[in-house]
Amino acid sequence: MDQNAIPCDGCTECCKTDQVILRPEAGDDVASYDVEYIASALYPGRRVPALKRDPRTGFCVYLVEDGCAIHGRAPWTCRRFHCARMFKALGRLPRAKRDALWARGDVLEEAIVERGRDRLKLAETMGLDHLLDTDMQVAAFEKIVAATPRR
Ligand code: SF4
Numbered sequence: 001m002d003q004n005a006i007p008c009d010g011c012t013e014c015c016k017t018d019q020v021i022l023r024p025e026a027g028d029d030v031a032s033y034d035v036e037y038i039a040s041a042l043y044p045g046r047r048v049p050a051l052k053r054d055p056r057t058g059f060c061v062y063l064v065e066d067g068c069a070i071h072g073r074a075p076w077t078c079r080r081f082h083c084a085r086m087f088k089a090l091g092r093l094p095r096a097k098r099d100a101l102w103a104r105g106d107v108l109e110e111a112i113v114e115r116g117r118d119r120l121k122l123a124e125t126m127g128l129d130h131l132l133d134t135d136m137q138v139a140a141f142e143k144i145v146a147a148t149p150r151r
């Protein structure tokens with residue numbers, strides 16, 4: 001059993017909000033996706049490949065009415081991401097670091113954080129919160145905070 005046992009219940013919020021960065025080092029075949037190169041808080045000073053967004057909606061181009069059109073081959077980040085895990089990781093950061101992430105404006109999305117709060121509560125109710133491994137997410141947040149100039 002893994003974190004996917006924590007149900008999304010029809011939600012597709014993260015496909016609408018977050019732009020998915022591709023990770024060739026994790027096995028993503030960049031050439032097999034519809035891609036654009038973007039700036040990212042995680043990779044300062046570089047432009048990295050990411051799934052294109054539909055210019056009309058701003059949503060991932062692979063999001064269709066009943067969910068992900070490429071579910072069987074969705075990129076590593078899509079398979080790895082869970083808002084409950086992200087919310088749990090945020091809770092491990094000291095307040096000042098959470099504030100620094102919010103202040104950037106390009107890392108945290110309110111809708112996803114709120115959904116993460118809800119899903120973590122559900123995971124706890126279902127006794128599944130132990131499936132949420134937060135070390136990698138905390139490390140990613142720490143890296144972004146360290147690269148953020150102090151105001
Ligand atoms: S925001 Fe959370 S509940 Fe919604 S689709 Fe993403 S992971 Fe699932």
Ligand code: SF4
Nearest residue numbers: 015060062063068078
């Ligand atoms: S590839 Fe699929 S799971 Fe990933 S953001 Fe797009 S629609 Fe969502």
